[in-house]
Amino acid sequence: xxxxxxxxxxxxAGSATATYRAISPKTNWTDEEARLVLSLGLSKLPPLPADxxxxxxxxxxxxxxxxxxxxxxxxxxxxxxxxxxxxxxDRQFQDDLARAKGVGVTARRTMPIxxxxxxxxxxxxxxxxxxxxxxLGPLESAVEHGTDRAFIAHLIETHYADQYAALFxxxxxxxxxxNHASPTGLGPVLDDWMALDDTRRDAVNRVFANVGKAxxxxxxxxxxxxxxxxxxxxxxxxxxDTVGLLSLQEEEGLxxxxxxxxxxxxxxxxxxxxxxxxxxxxxxxxxxxxxxGRSLGTDQVLADPFNCLGPYSxxxxxxxxxLKYLAKAGHEMTRAYKPPSLRGVxxxxxxxxxxxxxxxxxxxxxxxxxxxxxxxxxxLEPLNLTSTELAxxxxxxxxxxxxxxxxxP
Amino acid sequence: xxxxxxxxxxxxxxxVILIAVAGVGVAKMMQPPPADLDLSLxxxxxxxxxxxxxxxxxxxxxxxxxxxxxVSITTPDGTPVETAExxxxxxxxxxxxxxxxxxxxxxxxxxxxxxIEGMKFNMPGWWVVNLAVDGPAGPDTVTFNxxx
Ligand SMILES: [Cu+2]
Numbered sequence: 001x002x003x004x005x006x007x008x009x010x011x012x013a014g015s016a017t018a019t020y021r022a023i024s025p026k027t028n029w030t031d032e033e034a035r036l037v038l039s040l041g042l043s044k045l046p047p048l049p050a051d052x053x054x055x056x057x058x059x060x061x062x063x064x065x066x067x068x069x070x071x072x073x074x075x076x077x078x079x080x081x082x083x084x085x086x087x088x089x090d091r092q093f094q095d096d097l098a099r100a101k102g103v104g105v106t107a108r109r110t111m112p113i114x115x116x117x118x119x120x121x122x123x124x125x126x127x128x129x130x131x132x133x134x135x136l137g138p139l140e141s142a143v144e145h146g147t148d149r150a151f152i153a154h155l156i157e158t159h160y161a162d163q164y165a166a167l168f169x170x171x172x173x174x175x176x177x178x179n180h181a182s183p184t185g186l187g188p189v190l191d192d193w194m195a196l197d198d199t200r201r202d203a204v205n206r207v208f209a210n211v212g213k214a215x216x217x218x219x220x221x222x223x224x225x226x227x228x229x230x231x232x233x234x235x236x237x238x239x240x241d242t243v244g245l246l247s248l249q250e251e252e253g254l255x256x257x258x259x260x261x262x263x264x265x266x267x268x269x270x271x272x273x274x275x276x277x278x279x280x281x282x283x284x285x286x287x288x289x290x291x292x293g294r295s296l297g298t299d300q301v302l303a304d305p306f307n308c309l310g311p312y313s314x315x316x317x318x319x320x321x322x323l324k325y326l327a328k329a330g331h332e333m334t335r336a337y338k339p340p341s342l343r344g345v346x347x348x349x350x351x352x353x354x355x356x357x358x359x360x361x362x363x364x365x366x367x368x369x370x371x372x373x374x375x376x377x378x379x380l381e382p383l384n385l386t387s388t389e390l391a392x393x394x395x396x397x398x399x400x401x402x403x404x405x406x407x408x409p
Numbered sequence: 410x411x412x413x414x415x416x417x418x419x420x421x422x423x424x425v426i427l428i429a430v431a432g433v434g435v436a437k438m439m440q441p442p443p444a445d446l447d448l449s450l451x452x453x454x455x456x457x458x459x460x461x462x463x464x465x466x467x468x469x470x471x472x473x474x475x476x477x478x479x480v481s482i483t484t485p486d487g488t489p490v491e492t493a494e495x496x497x498x499x500x501x502x503x504x505x506x507x508x509x510x511x512x513x514x515x516x517x518x519x520x521x522x523x524x525i526e527g528m529k530f531n532m533p534g535w536w537v538v539n540l541a542v543d544g545p546a547g548p549d550t551v552t553f554n555x556x557x
Contacts, residue, residue, distance in 0.1 A: 032441075036533060039472070120475075265504065265532050269473055274531040276509045321475050325510040325527025332506055379506070 028251075034236070036258040036268075041233030042226050045270035048117050053308045053315040054132050054213045056167055057220060065163045066218030069211060074155060075139060077103050077146030083138065083215070086110045092344050093222060098355020104143030107288050109355045112348065114224045115341055117216075119275040120322040124337045124353040125297030126277060129323050130313075131216035133306040136208060140184050148182035148189050149208040150174075156207055168210045172203035205305070209312035224271065224343045225402035229254070232399075246399055253396025256389055261367070265379075266339045272400070277336035281371045281378030282352045284335075291354075292375075294336040295329040302326070334376025346398040360397060364390045440503060442535035446554045454549035459483065459490060459542055461551045465528070472533055472557050475510070478525040479518065482542055489521025493544040497525055499537050508536075533557050 029037060038044070048058075056062035069075065071084040086100045087093040093113035100106040108124055116122060122134035138144035139152055156164050157171055164171055177200055181192040193201070232245040246254065257263045266278050277294035284291060301323065306312055308320035317324075327333075337353045351357040357366060368390060370380035385393070451462035460483045467476040482490040495514050500507035512527035530536050536555040541548065 039533075265534070268531075268533060274473055274509075276531045321527060322510075325475070325512055325529075327507070327509055327511050330507075379504070 028242075029236075029255075033255060033258055036264055037254060038233060038237055039268065040229075040258075040264070040270060040272060041237065042224060042230040042270050043234055043237070045115075045118075045224070048220060048223075051117070051130060051132075051216070051220075052319040053130050053313040054216055055314040056210075056213050057132075057217055059167065059217060061163070062167050062214045062217035063221055064218075065160065065167065066214035066216065068160070068163075069215050070218055072159075074159070075145055075147060075152060081145050083135070086138075086144070087113055092348050094348055096348060096350075098350050100144070102138070102141070102144035103146035106141075106143050107285075107291065108353050109350070111340065112344065113219055113222050114343065115271045116222075117220045118271060119273075119338070121275060121277075121297075121301070121338060123297065125293050125300075126338055127297040127300035128304065129301050129307050129320075131219050132209065132212035133304060135212040135215040135219075136306055139208075139211070140182055142186075148180050148185050149204050150177050150181035150192070151179060152211055153177065153204050153207040154179060156211060164207075164210065167214065171207065174203070174207075176200060177204055202311075205312060209306055212306070224341065225404060227343065227400045227402055229396075229399045231403075247395065249392050249395045250399045251396075252389075253392035253394065254399075256385065256393050257396055261383060261385065261393060263367075267342050272342035273339040275338060277333055277338055278379050279332070279334060279336045279373050279376045280366075280380050281373040282335075282337070282366070283356050283371070284374040285354045285356060288354070290375075292334060293353075294333040294338075295376075298326060298329040298333065331376065335373055336376070342397060343400050344402055345400060346394075347401050360394050361390070364393055442503070442554075442556050446535065446556065448554055448556065450553060452551060452553075453485065454542060454551040456549045457485060458546040458549040459493075459544060459551075460485060460487070461540060461542060463538070463540075463553055465555075470530060470555060470557060473529065473531055475527065475529045477515075478512075478528050480514075480523045480525055480540065482521050482523070482544065484546065490542075490544045491517075491519070491521055493521075493523065493542050495523055495525070495543075496541045497528075498539045498541070501532065501534055501536055503535055504532070530555065530557055 051057040071082050073080050073082045073085070075082065081102045086095045086102065087110060088095055094110045098109060100110040111124065116131060120129060122128040122131065123137070128134040128137060139147055140149065153174055154177070157174055161171055177196065178192040180189045181196060181204070182189055183193050185193060196204070228245060232242050235242045235245055266274050266276075268274050277297075279293070301307055304310065308315050308323045309317055346360055349359055351360070351363050357363050367380060368383045368385050370378060370382045372378060450464070451460065453460050462481045464479045465476065466478060467474060470476070480495060482493045482495070484490060497512040497514075498507070508529065509531045510527045510529045512525050514523050515526040516524040518524055534557060536557065538553045538555060540551050540553075542551065
């Protein structure tokens with residue numbers, strides 16, 4: 001049953017709701033459509049997957065410490081930047097900016113955090129393979145927190161020694177560790193790292209990794225919130241009346257989303273992302289260094305000492321299947337990025353990995369026209385949807401907004 | 410170790426033939442898979458040198474979940490092939506892309522059974538999984554179809 005037919009029927013009957021009910025919502029979807037629609041509901045989200053690489057992942061004390069660290073601006077070069085500066089709890093843990101502002105300006109857009117515990121790969125290019133390894137990146141990024149691991153270890157010793165010790169055992173002696181030192185640093189910060197012996201480097205790395213593990217324990221508690229769409233799916237799954245849960249336009253948008261819009265190729269499952277990487281022909285930002293997306297990210301995650309197979313991971317090598325069987329970067333991965341979860345997407349413009357597209361309407365125009373990629377090859381083909389269809393698709397995306405706007409957690 | 414050229418040829422030759430046979434044009438996406446797709450999980454290899462059977466470790470296979478497969482190789486008369494070299498490849502013929510992972514044989518389980526790890530399908534739709542089998546009778550290939 002098409003919306004246009006429904007609409008016509010509605011006009012004749014004089015009330016859309018009454019007509020819709022009469023038509024019986026259960027027969028409204030083809031089997032294939034219903035199967036896809038049901039697969040997107042939040043109630044299909046499995047329990048949080050274990051993170052064997054993080055022994056404290058599910059320890060509430062770690063989550064508490066991680067939460068404190070997440071909002072602690074002392075962990076920055078200028079004393080003003082915390083994770084929470086860019087990942088705002090009342091803004092879906094993002095910042096509404098095209099490119100984030102920390103100590104400097106980043107080259108990419110801040111990503112929302114809800115549900116990232118389900119993703120095998122973190123960042124737009126997946127250059128990290130766990131939440132804890134990811135958290136270490138911004139701390140040492142010159143444009144985000146602008147600090148280094150020796151500085152972080154000293155801060156833990158000064159401000160969080162007890163909470164740290166309760167989780168990870170006593171802090172190592174940092175007496176001989178200079179204030180600033182890191183293998184990713186520049187100039188004296190790098191020189192001071194090179195001057196450290198292996199034991200001290202290892203001690204600092206371990207404290208640094210544990211900071212990430214505590215933050216990850218907190219991030220695991222940040223999960224997606226139910227939307228009106230989920231209420232609709234639950235009713236559909238239960239064979240109940242779906243009337244009024246989505247408007248006809250939203251329902252038609254959903255039909256396009258799982259059908260000729262081909263959105264579920266990449267935005268599938270209850271998080272509406274496949275957590276893989278795709279080149280969708282998003283424009284490069286003039287003036288920024290070349291961004292190769294996933295093709296660089298694969299090399300980086302394989303080389304990362306904090307990956308699942310590295311010395312600071314708590315996992316058995318057998319638990320690291322994602323890393324072990326990772327697809328090596330080929331042409332397909334040039335300028336490929338992780339599809340963001342579409343939950344709550346309407347409430348957080350601008351869009352894409354560097355905020356290249358300002359509005360949801362323009363995002364849909366992008367999909368409708370499928371421009372050629374600046375590098376690599378776009379997986380998209382023009383959809384040639386009508387403006388009415390695009391409006392329906394947009395209406396559907398709005399139905400993915402969380403019902404409660406209450407800040408979490 | 411697998412030869413990338415062979416892998417690539419394997420990946421594309423089989424689906425292209427399948428598409429030609431099924432009489433559908435190349436890939437307008439979101440079209441349903443060919444109606445007469447062979448979904449059997451046990452079949453002779455393309456040259457008839459072996460019989461291959463696969464058991465996905467996840468039933469039903471879920472989109473996006475990493476899992477393993479067990480592959481059994483026998484000669485046409487049913488004798489287990491204990492020393493096969495197997496490489497795995499695959500993709501979505503209607504989308505023109507490969508697998509999101511690089512699965513590998515992780516163990517020879519004995520009795521002609523081999524453990525493959527790293528299988529993952531990240532989209533709904535029609536997938537092909539190509540096995541290249543090299544055993545005492547020589548190299549051969551076989552393709553399995555999966556619809557998610
Ligand atoms: Cu595909």
